[in-house]
Amino acid sequence: MKKQPLLTLDQVKHIADLAKLPFTLKETKKFREQLSDILDFAAQIDQMDTKETTNSYLKTIPVNNFREDQIDNSRRLSQSEALSNAARVSKGYFVVKSIFKND
Amino acid sequence: MINVNPLTIKDAILGLEKGSFRSQDLVESYLLRINKYNKQLHAFITVREEALEEAKLADQERKKGLTRPLLGIPIGVKDNFLTKGVRTTSASRLLDKYIPTYDSTVVARLKRAGAIIIGKTNLDAWGHGSSGEHTDYGFTKNPYDLKRVTGGSSSGSGAAVAASLCLMGTGSDTGGSNRQPGSYCNVVGFKPTYGRVSRYGVISMASSTDSMGTLTKTVWDTAYCLSIIAGHDSFDQTSSTLPVESYHQALTTKWNGKVGIIKEFFEGLDPELATATMNAIRVIERQGNKIVEISLPNVKYAYPMYCLSTFSEISSNLARFDGVRYGNDRGFFADEPRRRMMIGTHSLSTGYRGKFYDKAMKARAILTKDFIQAFEKVDIIAGPVFPFPPFKHGEREIDPLKMYLSDVLTVPASITGQPALSVPIEFVKKLPNGLQLIAPHFGESTLFKVAKIVEEEYQMYKKLPNLK
Numbered sequence: 001m002k003k004q005p006l007l008t009l010d011q012v013k014h015i016a017d018l019a020k021l022p023f024t025l026k027e028t029k030k031f032r033e034q035l036s037d038i039l040d041f042a043a044q045i046d047q048m049d050t051k052e053t054t055n056s057y058l059k060t061i062p063v064n065n066f067r068e069d070q071i072d073n074s075r076r077l078s079q080s081e082a083l084s085n086a087a088r089v090s091k092g093y094f095v096v097k098s099i100f101k102n103d
Numbered sequence: 104m105i106n107v108n109p110l111t112i113k114d115a116i117l118g119l120e121k122g123s124f125r126s127q128d129l130v131e132s133y134l135l136r137i138n139k140y141n142k143q144l145h146a147f148i149t150v151r152e153e154a155l156e157e158a159k160l161a162d163q164e165r166k167k168g169l170t171r172p173l174l175g176i177p178i179g180v181k182d183n184f185l186t187k188g189v190r191t192t193s194a195s196r197l198l199d200k201y202i203p204t205y206d207s208t209v210v211a212r213l214k215r216a217g218a219i220i221i222g223k224t225n226l227d228a229w230g231h232g233s234s235g236e237h238t239d240y241g242f243t244k245n246p247y248d249l250k251r252v253t254g255g256s257s258s259g260s261g262a263a264v265a266a267s268l269c270l271m272g273t274g275s276d277t278g279g280s281n282r283q284p285g286s287y288c289n290v291v292g293f294k295p296t297y298g299r300v301s302r303y304g305v306i307s308m309a310s311s312t313d314s315m316g317t318l319t320k321t322v323w324d325t326a327y328c329l330s331i332i333a334g335h336d337s338f339d340q341t342s343s344t345l346p347v348e349s350y351h352q353a354l355t356t357k358w359n360g361k362v363g364i365i366k367e368f369f370e371g372l373d374p375e376l377a378t379a380t381m382n383a384i385r386v387i388e389r390q391g392n393k394i395v396e397i398s399l400p401n402v403k404y405a406y407p408m409y410c411l412s413t414f415s416e417i418s419s420n421l422a423r424f425d426g427v428r429y430g431n432d433r434g435f436f437a438d439e440p441r442r443r444m445m446i447g448t449h450s451l452s453t454g455y456r457g458k459f460y461d462k463a464m465k466a467r468a469i470l471t472k473d474f475i476q477a478f479e480k481v482d483i484i485a486g487p488v489f490p491f492p493p494f495k496h497g498e499r500e501i502d503p504l505k506m507y508l509s510d511v512l513t514v515p516a517s518i519t520g521q522p523a524l525s526v527p528i529e530f531v532k533k534l535p536n537g538l539q540l541i542a543p544h545f546g547e548s549t550l551f552k553v554a555k556i557v558e559e560e561y562q563m564y565k566k567l568p569n570l571k
């Protein structure tokens with residue numbers, strides 16, 4: 001008998017909400033199975049003893065790599081460049097979906 | 104028209120310098136081949152006819168006695184590398200009309216070196232995949248067997264170089280994405296040390312793991328290109344300040360050292376593939392190098408830890424695709440990116456982050472330490488790239504988990520950030536196959552020298568695909 005999936009349908013819906021991803025009910029059910037299988041598999045790392053470990057594993061990068069807080073004009077995008085790929089533009093602004101509902 | 108089929112970058116540079124042909128001839132010949140074969144192969148998503156004009160300009164520059172390292176050399180750029188003014192889709196309809204307003208650093212450096220971008224190559228969308236099948240633009244076919252996959256995610260670059268549609272393809276490797284098409288397409292697929300090459304301007308997949316490299320026909324070509332693209336970039340805070348060597352010149356000095364074989368890498372392999380891999384390792388041994396067997400038991404947790412850390416970072420990086428500033432809305436994401444984002448979001452969410460993401464990062468620290476310790480006993484690690492030869496389209500689609508297990512041999516070097524490549528060795532069941540080599544951090548010189556030993560023995564770059 002196949003065991004219960006790790007995630008409930010409600011959990012999947014919650015994750016989808018956090019991730020801002022649209023799902024049909026049919027997809028939610030399919031993903032519940034698939035995600036549960038993957039998480040089940042990934043949970044194998046529980047078997048590793050990580051008590052004494054810090055998570056600084058990146059041995060190659062420079063530390064605290066800061067720069068002066070100055071504008072580099074060679075990297076600036078003009079307003080039209082910045083807007084050039086937008087779905088909807090109005091008077092030099094990005095247009096977004098309505099946030100406030102007027103009752 | 105010139106016969107570009109057998110050409111490498113080294114050959115092309117020589118030919119251009121001697122005046123045997125012009126850059127215009129090169130580009131015309133490659134464009135002809137692309138027009139002939141791309142509909143079958145789907146190696147390119149976007150082809151640039153403007154490359155011809157750029158080639159003519161390169162020829163004029165050369166006539167004036169000016170020279171640059173890649174002047175007039177036609178290359179492909181994986182379609183997750185931003186190219187200013189040239190459509191960049193990441194193989195997803197979400198970015199179908201996206202035209203970047205800046206170049207990625209790798210592209211800027213290649214352009215500054217005089218390279219000509221002949222087109223944008225196909226990939227598993229967002230870098231999510233190792234077969235080349237997860238694209239919205241027609242999956243890339245293996246030039247050596249059109250019914251089979253190229254490997255991914257740098258599928259188009261692998262196929263384009265193998266089919267002689269360009270001289271080099273850029274690639275991003277996060278879990279094996281350059282090495283896998285290298286192996287399946289009979290070309291050299293290379294992943295540098297994390298931080299060796301700038302990630303700026305490449306659509307981010309996993310920020311702690313993404314590494315920018317190349318697909319080329321030969322080791323010399325790979326080394327030459329690395330000398331051009333490597334080096335600190337102030338736009339990438341994780342890029343290394345270590346000096347860039349002249350990697351192609353270092354190839355002339357002989358290498359001797361100990362070759363490590365990881366016992367766990369040889370479990371569950373296709374038997375013929377295992378034999379071919381060992382044959383190649385014995386080639387290195389015959390030159391007076393000792394083989395040392397090592398056991399790294401934590402390798403069995405490599406894919407689980409990769410999964411959690413990478414998918415978490417994916418969920419964060421793909422959050423920027425809001426359909427407002429660029430691209431279509433998030434409904435355009437296909438199943439694979441959605442799966443990864445969902446796993447990642449869950450792994451980072453309240454109550455789960457400690458168990459999943461944080462634990463995975465600690466696990467990565469342990470595995471990295473294991474590999475660093477292994478390199479105290481050996482100088483290079485050799486093994487297979489895939490557990491099995493190139494599979495047929497659709498053969499591994501059904502179960503996502505099964506798909507992921509194609510990556511078990513390549514993710515360790517991604518997790519540790521060490522440089523690795525696939526160099527072509529003898530075919531298995533009449534299909535391409537590569538030997539994976541892994542070197543210590545910033546040990547690219549060693550990597551290339553050992554790869555050259557293998558390349559000289561097999562000379563697989565002479566075995567061209569039979570395209571009709």
